[in-house]
Amino acid sequence: MTMASGSSTPNKKRRRSAPRFDWHGLGADARAAVPDASLALVVTGLIFWWLWTRIDNGTSPSIEIMPPFDDTSEYWWYWLCQAFGWSALLWAYVTLLFGLLRSGARPPWRWLTAARVEKLHRTTSLTTIGLMFLHMATFFAAELQTNFENQPMGELVRETLVKVFVPGGYTTGTGRIAILLGLIAFYLAIVLGLAFYVRQATGPRMWRALHRFIIVVYVLSVWHTLLYGTNVWFEGSFRTLVWALQMPLAGLLLLRLLAPARPRERLRLRGPRRESRPLPLTARLAGRLAVLATIVGLAAVIISGADGGRSGHGHSIGPWPEQWVIWTGLLVLTLVLVAVVHRLRPAHQTLGRGGNPENDDLATDQPQPTG
Template sequence: MSDVRRARQRQWFDVAAFRQDVRAALVDATAALVITLAVFFWLYRRIESGSSMTLQVMPDLADAGRYWMYWMCQAFGWSGLLWAWMTVMLGLLRSSRRRDWLPVSVARIEKWHRTTSLTTVALMFGHAFWLFAEFVRGNEDRQGWAGRTWSAFVDTFVPGAYSSGTGKVAIFIGLLAFYLAIPLGLAFYARRSIGARVWRVLHASILAVYVLSVWHTLLYGTNVWFDGWFRTTVWLLQLPVAALLLIRLLAPASRPGRGRLDLLGRAIGRTCAAATIVVVLVVAASGRDGGRTPGVDGAGLNVTRTMIWIGFALFAAGVTAFVYRAQRLTSSRQARAEQEVETSPA
């Protein structure tokens, strides 16, 4: 083994692989930026023409030129959700058993999965940044740039700090998705240090980020609130995700564990995936998803920040338990291997 290879294995974070994927993601990110700008101009024109149903909720946004940063925030949010959908689809394809109908190799799918994941995180940051910029501009009651900037930073980037309307929950959910996406996504480049089993647990839990992102969009996406066809499209796009997740759980690429906890986890996962398919079909057919309805005043929030904190704590506890178990299994396997080496004849 060369010294270079040994040094790379000792390195906690694979910087070289990360840089390589960042360079590979430039083309992907450029395409995402082009689509983001296209969505921005589409939203901008809808406001200018008065055809946006968003104006029924927030008529003050009718001045498209003044609130252009808000619409840029919305555009990054929509392209971020699209890229999140693509990277989840690619990840589920990669982690399922090889299908003969796939036109590309598994290695190519994995590369696309990594690059789209990095682009998704960048789009999520862009979504938050432009909301922060709009808050800075809109905080006219604050004295001085320092006060306006600090208030905007707290409202945008501190979970649970925003305290107005639906944003009390929606922005909170979006921030949890953003802050979870960074460590869970970058864990790939530390898999040699943390171990393959631990990395698989962390990587599987990243599905929670996608669920939170969709929830954030359906709860706070102004276009989804009223545009029936758009809302239905967003829901129907979740069908292939749920279907691939079910396939992934029924036919994983790697040999699954046979312990009681593994069997329980797969049973819960399969049930949730199947239930998701049913729910999506019902919602798409009925058009009722809990979003706002034209001409009806918004009802109180059914979910509170306390509920979300409790849910997040349970999620973190569950992931921690699975990580601990994976680490114990890895340590046990290594100990057995070392014992076999010591007891083997010279």
């Protein structure tokens, strides 16, 4: 007993002296993300060229919805903004794919080790956040470019900052829904995505529990792009393809929930259950049923082609839901996050092997020796 107590004291001191935010780790991942971010900029440039070409040759249905934007040389900031938005959605897809591969059963391929997948997940996550910010920054520039003749520059900058960067600040047209969804996704991406770098302060269990809510960011991003994006005139095969690409992610998420890598996360309807499981049985079962319902919904959208977004000539069912519904949903999500933090706060976590909360991840559902 004396040896165990003595060995735990240095561990506690090391945990107390560890920085609350891992700036060194963030810097290392940011440097490792340079090749990935460079590729993302190249892809953004190709998308920008594609959008520009479609506007110039008159084949883009965007002109039917927004006739004044047919002059690409005048409104190029707007089309650059759209290019960053599409590349951000693409990188969000890729980083979510890496995250699901990392958190589930290990892939059978030798070249795709767990460490490599985790590194790719972290670097693509940082690139995604950067692309989302550039999407917002170029939209800010596009708003300035469009309205600079209507009011003094100082007043225009202040109003545009509110419209572009403050949730709920954009109050006209479909933008009052689209931009609100996009901003919530961006700020949640920062909080939930960078939670990895405070895991020394929160403990690994809390970090993992919070980080799993990153799926909400992706859902909001798809919603922002496909249902209320101002240039989503892709009714037809392209739009259906984008929806169809969501099926592999939903299927991988369901597989991840049905066959988790950690034994303590498995859904067991019978047999002994431990009180130290991260979520109660009903919550874990509800999560699996929700993903299954999402897959059914995606299949219905793909088959019917009706998703509630824009159709031919820009007609749609109108912006829905109202902003108060979105704010209510955000409040519910915030309360859930607060409940997770309260449940998994380090001071009240069940100790794992050796009396160390950070080893709790290694524990299995088998009874441990007590002697």
